[in-house]
Amino acid sequence: MDVDEETAPSSTTPDDNIRYRYLTFDTALAPVTAPIILQGRIEKQLLPPDLSSLTDPFGWSQARKSTLLTLSCVATTFTAYAGGCYATPIPQMASYWHLSETSLDSGLLIFTVGFALAPMILAPLSEINGRRPIFLTTGVLFVVFSICCGVTKSFAGMMVSRFLAGCAGSTFSAIIGGVVADMYRREDRNTPMTFFTTFVVIGCGLGPLVSGYISQNASWRWVFYASALEIAVVVLAMLFFFKETRGNIALRKKADLLNSWYQACEDAGHPVLDVDVNVPSEKNQSARQTRLARVRWRVRADVERQSIRQMIQASLYLPFYLLFTEPVVFFFSLWMAFAWAILWIMYGALPEMYQSVYGFDQQQQGATFASVIVGAIVSAVFSIVYENYHTRTGIANSTPEQRLYFPATGSILLPIGLFWFGWTSREDIHWIVPTLAVCCLTMGIFSIILAVVNYLADTYHQYSSSAMAAMSFCRNIAGGAFAMFTRQIFQGLGWGGGSSMLGGVAILLSLVPWVLIAYGPRIRARSKFASELVG
Template structure:
């Protein structure tokens, strides 16, 4: 019965002074089975038996479980107290049944957190010239700030992800947000390079939650067929934040102190933590169900303490003593075992599953190119066009524009395909658009390399950066969706494998950028990367034609229902 609690009575309710007794009932619980406390000794045997002698039975609770009726005596008999107030169970509704506005709000908070986490990667780049001189280090050594961040970013989800599945997304989000904010402040307050490296490592740990667990959050309350739009926005948030970082940070470094790059970021992160604390509700289904079971069990304990023992279950003539539990809690391994599995299975899948291996290679290279731009763009534009720090940062506007365009295209093309039914209902449907759009990555790399001359207007290679970013985005979205559709219950491990690969390789590439572009020349280095990218664009084509056969041979992959 929807709505607020109503005062209800039934014709069989006991009477007091000639009037029916009115009882308060919660709309989400059955109306209590009211038993007269003045039943005669020769009355109904079921009402007179004492169910308190029964053993408690533990039953599994699901979101759609029909709740039994509490057995309450009114008016209270000898040794009995008035029954406690029924708990409100509205907040324990299945996330899939939440209203659209709540899903949209949580999606927005999650994607903003992803953008703020992505911002961390490139914010270190604009201050390189000032800090390398001040601390007496080389540009290669300074790039370790990106590498250490990526190490924390890659490895922390192996522990964070299973912890969030057991204890819920909300506490992990808030704790990670606090850690992330504190470490960002530490980055701005340090006076030695070693301190910056340690703070960046911890910052990567805190940021990893918002880049890896957000995909699980979206899966918590969106069905598979409804996930493309939120996943497209999530992917766009990750890349948009990455491109926004050098754009804003360069302005801050140029006009104020490099420390305010981190302090301003910490202010935004702190505001996000407050936002999550106030509005981010738990999304993990088993955790919500566990809370519902605990609320019901507490209510039954209070009833028994008041002398009202047992509930009436359909098909049983006598009152029963029950308590609820969640099946996934019984079937789940210990947290330690889950962490061991989380650390072992992704790497096992990386070497035993061809799909995971080649997709991880594909996205790792794409991500490495993205991180490579933090150093290659300032190098090329400062050398060829005489750009200062602020002007170099403005070039990264092309990344933001490319992400916005590609996010809009991805949402529109999926809706168009769904409307006209032009794609097959299989995992390979995720690859049709990516087969063509991923080619934008090598095109952008060739374009950037062969237009990196002082005689060519700066806007030409700038557009090339945006083109390459659009290709990176298409790879990122296709990999996430395809692995999720292919591996189902093992999708978290498959996604963790590619996430670890792309972040580790992304952290290594900036270390070799200067040597590669200096020794090979700008056109040669970009052409080498473009050739590798062109070769890897074969990955979705191979899976498009041979994906069903490859998945049929896999022990972990599963076919989608036709």
């Protein structure tokens, strides 16, 4: 019996003459003649619902997928932009509220706390209610809280607004991976995920770049107004062009339309009947007989899913359980957290260094973040070319460890870039040299992101969302926390010493993927969550 022919549970209905079946995108619906009904003195044909738009997202055209992916990635860019644009106007805000710049740095941390916590509740809701309503709702809130950051008169108001903006904006980063999984099968996801990663890193560089120009030529409040305007444009575009990508939502709408039409047919005296072979015989209860039964459709995911409360509980519990019981999740989360922290350290380090060493103004300081954007773009090109090569040779579909060689090698660029940046940040060396170092370390960070995301997805399969949630939590908290100590690190150790310390840690952590390349199959074999992949 095919999946779409299996009988769904029918205990919720008192009518035993209804045949419930599971609906899939492959279900062949039997043709039913639209009945003619009499309304008053006018005969009217009861036409079936139009189901043409409710199709499997995996089967959508490449143009449609690309449009939705582009919208998602642009939204992600402006979310990352909102996180980093706060850094450049810190001197003006510190002067406005008569506080130290270190106190204002807490605005970076509070944003990432909201960014880390909110998806644990919002992600399960998007699985049940769909991506689109979550995006639109949180998008509107993101715009509102970004405006609040601009209009607030108090430092406390800024902190509250930043936290709420982080909560609302988190969906455009945390759930985009789910959007990619909704539309692309596993073997086709590397290029979309590469684009997603590229836009995230570009947003991290774009925020300080644009806000540096705004801060020097207008009030610091316009930094947040500009961010709100950009997000508003994206939300408006999503309202008109973003279609729901969750397959179970389309199936649910399809089942509801069909069931409503079947009920209308019955009310008109033309019930839709099907053969029911699971009816006990009246003469012999152990025997089975067939009869005609009325048809209704259900969606397996809706019948078998947990309650919202159970899903949220699992979303809050399982990521941390994996983090502290699975060595792969722990060390990859540590590696990713450190790499992401370096990116956030740059928010404080670059403006400080270029101002103190080279005498750059705010606009020039922001412009140096173009090196982050260039590093992301160059890394994306190399990654796509490499993945296409692996696809042609068939290696991409082999073990998760074989996909680690390229990003593990590329991750060495992070410590190289850190040492390069620290020991070339001197007045007697042209400013372009440390700027190229930032481009280099960005490429290393990009490689680490791809390595972690791909390996966790390949290894944990149905548990990959929880594994990535653990990684994302560590990444966001570490990013904001390290940003709080940027000034102390470099003021205490100097640019060379501070960068060398971070570079040394980066070298140690760069051993993580090589350990997995050597011992990954054995480590996975001991995991009850990943052992199913060992063959």
